[in-house]
Amino acid sequence: MKLSNMKKFWLSLILASPMLLQMVLMPFHWMMPGYNWIAFITTTMVMLVSAVSYWKSAWAAFKHHNANMNTLVAVGTSVAYFYSLFAMMTGRAVYFESAALVTVFVLLGDALEERMHHSASNALGKLMSLQVKEAEVLSKGQYVKTPLEQVQVGDMIRVRPGEKVPVDGVVTEGVTNINESMVTGESMPVVKKIGDNVIGSTINSDGxxxxxxxxxxxxxxLSQIVELVRKAQTSHAPIQNLTDRISGIFVPAVLIAAILTFVIWFVFLGAPAVQAMLFAVSVIVIACPCALGLATPTALMVGTGRSAKMGVLIKNGQALEEVNDVKTVVFDKTGTITAGKPVVTDVVGNQEKVLQVAASLEENSEHPLAAAVMAKVSEAKITYQKAKKFKNIEGKGVKAVVNNQKAFVGSDKLSNDYLLSDEMKKQMAKLQNDAKTVVLVGLNEKIIGLIAIQDTPKKTATEAITELRSRGLKTVMLTGDNQRVAQAIGRQVGIDQVIAGVLPNEKADHVKALQQSGKVAFVGDGINDAPALTVANVGIAMGSGTDIAIESGEIILIQNDLLGVVRALDIAKKTFNRIKLNLFWAFIYNLIGIPISAGILVGIGLQLSPELAGLAMAFSSVSVVTSSLLLNRSKIAGDHENDKVTA
Structure with missing residues (x-):
C-alpha cells in the first residue's frame, strides 16, 4: 500500500521521537539506555519508509547530470546514516538523528504541497456539482424530466420558481427574476423576459x-468556467524552491570538497587513510542539510500559524514568494468589497408610513429587495397590516389592497404611470446617480415615498484600500456589475481603477492583461472568481465565499475582513523573507564550517572532528529554528487589534 506524504510524515515523526527526546535531555547529561541501537533501528525504519523516494529522485537526477533538493537530502541522510552505522560499530559518536530528522522535516513540506494539489482538484469537482441532474423538456406536448446529458440545443425547457436553470438559453415565455451573482457577479437579481438570455446553474427566484x-x-x-480553471491550474508554472536552485551548485561542491579533502590529506600530506576519511566525513556531516531542511518548513509553520490566529490561511509556499513582487491588487466587488447583501440606505417621505405600506406588500415576497425592506422594517420596529387582492404590474411591481386602500410597490418604471412630485424626481435622480436601486411606494394612485436599496461596502473596505495604496500597490476593482454601480462603489472606497461589466470568462483575461505591468494578487469570493484566482500570481479568497473560490485561492481570509488582505500580504512577505534569512545563515555555517572541517586550521590547533562537526550542524539548526520563532515578534498590520478578537 502506497502511503501519502502526510502519513509518511506522521509515521516518521513518531519513529524519530526517541531521538528528539534524547536531544532535549542531552544538556542534562542523561543518556537513554541502549540509545545507539534504538536510534539505529528507528532511523533504519524511517529510511525504508520515507527516505527511499528521495534517494530514487536523487539517482534519477544524477543520471541526467542534475542535482536538486532531493539530491541534497539523499546525500545528507545517507552519509549521516552510513557513517553513524560505521561509528556505532567502532565506538564513535553516531549521527542517526541527522538522517531521521532531515527526512521528517522535508516530508512535512512535501505533505503540504500534496494537500494543495488535492484541494485544486476538488475545486473542479465542486464547480461541476453546481449543475442540475435533469431538466423539464417539452416532449409531445408535455414537459418531461430529462437527464441533463440528453438535453439538446433547441429543446424547450420549463423552470419553476426556486429551481436552477439547467442550461444556457433564451426566454420564450414568462417573466421572472434570476439570481446570477454566482456566475456574473451582478449583485441584484436580474429581470428576465421574452428574448433575454439565461445562464445554466443560476437560480430562478420567483416566476x-x-x-x-x-x-x-x-x-x-459553467462548463467554460470549469475549463478555464483546469487550464489555469495546469499552465500555472510552479515556482522553483530557492533551496533546489542553490542545491544544484551546493551539492556537487560539497561532494567535490569532501573528495579533495580526502585526497589532499591522504595523498599529498601523508595522513593515515582513517584520519583523511574523518576529515572528509566531517566536511559532509557539517554540510548535512539539517538547517536547510529546517529553513523553509519552520518559517512556514511559524508564519502560517501566526497568520491563522490573525484570520489568514496561507495554503502554500509558492504564494509567499509571489507576494514579494506583487504590484497590483485586484478585487471582485460583490461579496468582496461589498457585503453582497442589499440593504435599505434611504427612505424619502414619511419613513414610517412608506415602510408600513411597503412591508404590507413585500411580506411574502422572496425577492432580495423585499428582504432588504423587511429587514429595515424589523430594525425600525414598525407594525403593518396584511395586504389583500395582489395583482402583478407587468415588469414593474405589484398592486394590493391595504386597509381598504389601493397600494403599490415597484421599480422606477412606475414613475410614468403615477404622479411623482418634482422634489421626489430630484431625490430619485440623486439616489440613482449614487448607483442605488429605487423602489417607489404608492397609495391611492399617488406615490408617497421612495426606498433606496444598495449593496454597501464592507466596514473595513476603505481602510484596507488606503493601507494597500500606502504600500505603493495599485488597486483595481473587477466586476460583472454595471459601470454606474461599480464606479459609485469605487469612489466610496478609493479604488484606483474600476473595470465593470466583465463576464466570467473575461475576468481571467483582464488579470492576465494587468500582469503585463507586474505581478497581480486577486481577491474574490464567488464561483465566477475561480478562474481569476487561479490565473493571478496570488489568489486571495474570502472565507465567506464559495468553496470553489476558497479552493482556488492560495490565501484564505477566514474572518471576511478586507484588512485581512493587508495582513496576508504583510505576513507572507515577512515569512518568505525569514526563509531567505534562514537559508543565508544555513549556508554561512557551511561556508565557515566546511574549510575548518577539512582541516585548514589544524596548524593552529583548531580541528572539527565528526563529533564537533555534528555539534556545529546541530547549532546551525537551532539558530534557524530560533530565527523562525522570531517571526512571532514581527510587526504585522492590525496585529494588536486582531489579538484582542482572538484572545
Whole structure:
C-alpha cells in the first residue's frame, strides 16, 4: 500500500521521537539506555519508509547530470546514516538523528504541497456539482424530466420558481427574476423576459419561465468556467524552491570538497587513510542539510500559524514568494468589497408610513429587495397590516389592497404611470446617480415615498484600500456589475481603477492583461472568481465565499475582513523573507564550517572532528529554528487589534 506524504510524515515523526527526546535531555547529561541501537533501528525504519523516494529522485537526477533538493537530502541522510552505522560499530559518536530528522522535516513540506494539489482538484469537482441532474423538456406536448446529458440545443425547457436553470438559453415565455451573482457577479437579481438570455446553474427566484436551449454540455457558461480553471491550474508554472536552485551548485561542491579533502590529506600530506576519511566525513556531516531542511518548513509553520490566529490561511509556499513582487491588487466587488447583501440606505417621505405600506406588500415576497425592506422594517420596529387582492404590474411591481386602500410597490418604471412630485424626481435622480436601486411606494394612485436599496461596502473596505495604496500597490476593482454601480462603489472606497461589466470568462483575461505591468494578487469570493484566482500570481479568497473560490485561492481570509488582505500580504512577505534569512545563515555555517572541517586550521590547533562537526550542524539548526520563532515578534498590520478578537 502506497502511503501519502502526510502519513509518511506522521509515521516518521513518531519513529524519530526517541531521538528528539534524547536531544532535549542531552544538556542534562542523561543518556537513554541502549540509545545507539534504538536510534539505529528507528532511523533504519524511517529510511525504508520515507527516505527511499528521495534517494530514487536523487539517482534519477544524477543520471541526467542534475542535482536538486532531493539530491541534497539523499546525500545528507545517507552519509549521516552510513557513517553513524560505521561509528556505532567502532565506538564513535553516531549521527542517526541527522538522517531521521532531515527526512521528517522535508516530508512535512512535501505533505503540504500534496494537500494543495488535492484541494485544486476538488475545486473542479465542486464547480461541476453546481449543475442540475435533469431538466423539464417539452416532449409531445408535455414537459418531461430529462437527464441533463440528453438535453439538446433547441429543446424547450420549463423552470419553476426556486429551481436552477439547467442550461444556457433564451426566454420564450414568462417573466421572472434570476439570481446570477454566482456566475456574473451582478449583485441584484436580474429581470428576465421574452428574448433575454439565461445562464445554466443560476437560480430562478420567483416566476415560471420557458426557454429554448442554446448551449448544452461543454458549451455552457459553467462548463467554460470549469475549463478555464483546469487550464489555469495546469499552465500555472510552479515556482522553483530557492533551496533546489542553490542545491544544484551546493551539492556537487560539497561532494567535490569532501573528495579533495580526502585526497589532499591522504595523498599529498601523508595522513593515515582513517584520519583523511574523518576529515572528509566531517566536511559532509557539517554540510548535512539539517538547517536547510529546517529553513523553509519552520518559517512556514511559524508564519502560517501566526497568520491563522490573525484570520489568514496561507495554503502554500509558492504564494509567499509571489507576494514579494506583487504590484497590483485586484478585487471582485460583490461579496468582496461589498457585503453582497442589499440593504435599505434611504427612505424619502414619511419613513414610517412608506415602510408600513411597503412591508404590507413585500411580506411574502422572496425577492432580495423585499428582504432588504423587511429587514429595515424589523430594525425600525414598525407594525403593518396584511395586504389583500395582489395583482402583478407587468415588469414593474405589484398592486394590493391595504386597509381598504389601493397600494403599490415597484421599480422606477412606475414613475410614468403615477404622479411623482418634482422634489421626489430630484431625490430619485440623486439616489440613482449614487448607483442605488429605487423602489417607489404608492397609495391611492399617488406615490408617497421612495426606498433606496444598495449593496454597501464592507466596514473595513476603505481602510484596507488606503493601507494597500500606502504600500505603493495599485488597486483595481473587477466586476460583472454595471459601470454606474461599480464606479459609485469605487469612489466610496478609493479604488484606483474600476473595470465593470466583465463576464466570467473575461475576468481571467483582464488579470492576465494587468500582469503585463507586474505581478497581480486577486481577491474574490464567488464561483465566477475561480478562474481569476487561479490565473493571478496570488489568489486571495474570502472565507465567506464559495468553496470553489476558497479552493482556488492560495490565501484564505477566514474572518471576511478586507484588512485581512493587508495582513496576508504583510505576513507572507515577512515569512518568505525569514526563509531567505534562514537559508543565508544555513549556508554561512557551511561556508565557515566546511574549510575548518577539512582541516585548514589544524596548524593552529583548531580541528572539527565528526563529533564537533555534528555539534556545529546541530547549532546551525537551532539558530534557524530560533530565527523562525522570531517571526512571532514581527510587526504585522492590525496585529494588536486582531489579538484582542482572538484572545
Amino acid at each position: 415560471m419561465i420557458i426557454f429554448r436551449a442554446t448551449k448544452v454540455g461543454k458549451d455552457t457558461a
